[in-house]
């Protein structure tokens with residue numbers, strides 16, 4: 001898939017949002033890629049993740065043995081990419097804000113893990129996921145995402161395979177351009193929202 005093909009899928013699914021968004025990192029942006037609107041369509045998700053799996057092979061990580069994704073956004077693309085790599089798909093989820101591998105998922109010392117994420121902005125979520133996996137002894141060799149909106153600038157601590165790069169502006173909350181400050185901010189993602197008690 002070309003860069004234009006990938007962006008066209010996001011546009012056609014209504015996933016390219018404009019407004020004032022609070023990102024997972026706390027940064028603010030006039031653009032939000034609402035991947036969930038793409039992932040509601042299995043055929044579109046398959047196309048993107050099949051292409052990502054091919055890129056993971058092409059970039060030299062075809063010998064990975066497990067896919068792990070940071071919940072919630074990473075779960076569907078992680079599963080679908082794993083399907084095309086013929087690998088198990090696991091995920092980490094936040095417990096009191098910190099990623100943990102739960103649900104009986106196991107990673108062996110000889111497993112080579114790739115973290116598959118939906119969108120990268122600052123790379124913070126991948127770094128947190130990698131740290132949680134390394135804490136339990138996992139060998140994380142790479143990460144992958146559908147869209148890297150840092151345009152290749154984010155450092156996730158391991159090599160990053162992105163299906164495409166798409167640079168989008170993001171600002172600290174106290175440095176907003178006036179046109180953004182004029183719009184009420186919304187936070188679409190799951191980091192920091194209250195869970196079930």
Ligand SMILES: O=P(O)(O)OC[C@H]1O[C@H](OP(=O)(O)OP(=O)(O)O)[C@H](O)[C@@H]1O
Pocket residue numbers: 023024025070071072073074117118119120121122123124125126188189190191
């Ligand atoms: O590179 P970063 O700066 O970490 O930003 C990208 C992260 O933000 C989103 O997750 P979010 O925490 O908003 O929740 P979600 O997974 O439920 O969408 C997205 O799924 C990535 O995990």
Ligand SMILES: O=C(O)c1cc(=O)[nH]c(=O)[nH]1
Pocket residue numbers: 022023024025031032033034035073119120121122149189
């Ligand atoms: O940085 C984020 O939180 C983020 C940006 C984006 O465009 N899409 C998304 O799901 N998360």
Ligand SMILES: [Mg+2]
Pocket residue numbers: 070071072073074125
């Ligand atoms: Mg996420």
